[in-house]
Amino acid sequence: MNPRAANALLGAAGILLTLGAWELVARSGIVSQSVFPAPFHALATGLAKVPLADLGGHVWISLQRIALGFAAGALLGVGLAVAGGWYRTFGNLVRPVVELLRPIPPLAWIPMAIVWFGLGEPSKVFVIFLGAFFPVLTNTWKGMANIDPTLLRAGQTMGLSGPELLLKVAIPATLPDIATGLRIGWGLAFGVLVAAELIAAESGLGYLIMNARQLGEVEVIILGILVIGAANLVTDNLLARVLARWLNRSSEGSLP
Amino acid sequence: MSASAAPKIEVLRVSKQFGDAAAAPVLRDVDLACAENEFVCLLGRSGCGKTTLLNIIAGLVPPTAGEVRVDGEVVTGPGRGKGMVFQQNALFPWLSARGNVEFGARRSGLDKAGAGRVADELLDLVGLRDYGARYPGELSGGMQQRVAIARALALDPQILLMDEPFGALDEITRLDMQAELLRVWSSRRKTVVFVTHSIMEALALGDRIVVMGGGSIAAIHDVGLERPRSRSDPALLRLHDTIWQGLH
Ligand SMILES: Nc1ncnc2c1ncn2[C@@H]1O[C@H](COP(=O)(O)OP(=O)(O)OP(=O)(O)O)[C@@H](O)[C@H]1O
Numbered sequence: 170m171n172p173r174a175a176n177a178l179l180g181a182a183g184i185l186l187t188l189g190a191w192e193l194v195a196r197s198g199i200v201s202q203s204v205f206p207a208p209f210h211a212l213a214t215g216l217a218k219v220p221l222a223d224l225g226g227h228v229w230i231s232l233q234r235i236a237l238g239f240a241a242g243a244l245l246g247v248g249l250a251v252a253g254g255w256y257r258t259f260g261n262l263v264r265p266v267v268e269l270l271r272p273i274p275p276l277a278w279i280p281m282a283i284v285w286f287g288l289g290e291p292s293k294v295f296v297i298f299l300g301a302f303f304p305v306l307t308n309t310w311k312g313m314a315n316i317d318p319t320l321l322r323a324g325q326t327m328g329l330s331g332p333e334l335l336l337k338v339a340i341p342a343t344l345p346d347i348a349t350g351l352r353i354g355w356g357l358a359f360g361v362l363v364a365a366e367l368i369a370a371e372s373g374l375g376y377l378i379m380n381a382r383q384l385g386e387v388e389v390i391i392l393g394i395l396v397i398g399a400a401n402l403v404t405d406n407l408l409a410r411v412l413a414r415w416l417n418r419s420s421e422g423s424l425p
Numbered sequence: 426m427s428a429s430a431a432p433k434i435e436v437l438r439v440s441k442q443f444g445d446a447a448a449a450p451v452l453r454d455v456d457l458a459c460a461e462n463e464f465v466c467l468l469g470r471s472g473c474g475k476t477t478l479l480n481i482i483a484g485l486v487p488p489t490a491g492e493v494r495v496d497g498e499v500v501t502g503p504g505r506g507k508g509m510v511f512q513q514n515a516l517f518p519w520l521s522a523r524g525n526v527e528f529g530a531r532r533s534g535l536d537k538a539g540a541g542r543v544a545d546e547l548l549d550l551v552g553l554r555d556y557g558a559r560y561p562g563e564l565s566g567g568m569q570q571r572v573a574i575a576r577a578l579a580l581d582p583q584i585l586l587m588d589e590p591f592g593a594l595d596e597i598t599r600l601d602m603q604a605e606l607l608r609v610w611s612s613r614r615k616t617v618v619f620v621t622h623s624i625m626e627a628l629a630l631g632d633r634i635v636v637m638g639g640g641s642i643a644a645i646h647d648v649g650l651e652r653p654r655s656r657s658d659p660a661l662l663r664l665h666d667t668i669w670q671g672l673h
Pocket residue numbers: 443444451469470471472473474475476477478622
């Protein structure tokens with residue numbers, strides 16, 4: 170068996186073991202099933218209450234919001250960081266603003282987002298955008314700052330300069346860091362979305378969980394939580410694959 | 426080389442100082458002329474300014490005073506006429522070996538098909554025909570340097586600047602690479618400035634050996650021996666002693 174398949178198998182075994190242990194503890198009666206239901210029981214009951222089609226709808230709307238906010242954050246994050254890393258004056262102008270805004274948790278923006286964009290889609294997408302934007306920006310910026318000067322010099326001795334040097338040497342050299350930023354940004358977009366949906370939404374996975382809490386449906390809460398985890402796992406894996414292909418083999422193993 | 430021909434490279438009273446005027450100069454009034462197709466070795470201790478001088482010739486670093494001329498024209502920046510092989514790790518890690526060489530060939534103005542042909546030819550020349558698809562991280566240090574040489578040759582520059590290109594290699598690979606470089610150089614003549622801190626390497630390769638010390642040129646030796654040179658040739662060993670004593 171190749172090592173990759175072995176690792177995947179090991180990972181699957183870990184998940185099954187955890188679920189199995191949870192199932193055992195829950196069924197042993199140490200804690201009440203209404204507080205801590207067994208996972209397979211919760212999944213079955215949850216799915217009975219929320220049909221697969223509805224669940225799929227929640228996943229779909231959540232993924233759409235994440236994709237939109239992430240795309241905007243990634244584009245602006247990469248663009249700003251590449252420009253700031255390459256054009257020093259512009260970089261020095263922008264950096265303090267970024268450092269000022271970066272530590273603010275995206276969730277703190279939710280009230281402002283609602284004031285600006287209302288309760289509809291744009292406010293959620295905006296909060297996700299913030300979640301994705303900063304990790305993409307800081308990783309790309311770091312990558313631009315740490316380009317091996319020898320690579321730039323090699324490019325220069327081959328007659329490259331200015332925007333051509335940026336496009337053909339600096340950006341390719343930064344791709345591994347951009348990819349790292351995108352992975353982290355995707356994860357944050359996911360986390361931020363669910364939190365945003367907890368507060369103001371009528372659909373999506375966050376809404377599903379929050380609504381279930383109000384109805385006292387513990388099984389649905391657990392179903393929702395597990396689906397969030399699974400959706401992130403699957404999409405993050407897809408993203409990792411796309412990025413690995415995109416990066417060729419130049420940075421194998423450098424992703425978190 | 427004929428002594429009467431105009432020099433290919435002229436270094437004219439070049440000085441270099443990093444930082445403010447109070448800092449000690451790294452290079453002081455360096456004068457040097459290299460004839461067309463000449464193989465010149467720059468030899469000296471670590472930190473004596475060899476890389477700095479090479480970078481100034483390449484146009485990567487501006488001199489504080491003086492100038493460098495190539496074909497009589499003042500060098501104002503790097504360019505395709507001057508290929509450079511760096512000490513190490515200058516290959517683009519996102520391109521395959523062939524991709525790296527092709528990159529150089531494309532920069533010399535060839536179209537995709539032409540660049541591919543040149544890349545294959547040069548990989549063949551440096552003995553890496555079967556490794557074109559590998560990425561730099563999948564090649565040994567010696568192979569990487571051979572790819573770097575192929576990439577520099579792909580530009581087809583008239584001048585080849587080499588900064589301790591074999592410095593990171595083991596002795597055996599190093600000797601192989603020296604022989605290979607001489608083979609390449611004799612098949613496509615170029616003016617070579619080769620930086621090394623190995624006296625033996627300078628003696629094996631150079632038409633002339635320029636010994637640097639304390640920021641200026643301490644001595645220049647004409648080697649004047651036929652290639653390939655035997656490392657036990659008494660004339661070569663005598664010159665080795667002369668250079669060694671001159672360094673103390
Ligand atoms: N960018 C720089 N800023 C300040 N000082 C520098 C810079 N580059 C080189 N120097 C100094 O100039 C001197 C000569 O450096 P250089 O790299 O030219 O030496 P070298 O002869 O190539 O040495 P080595 O054999 O170790 O490569 C050193 O003292 C070094 O500290």
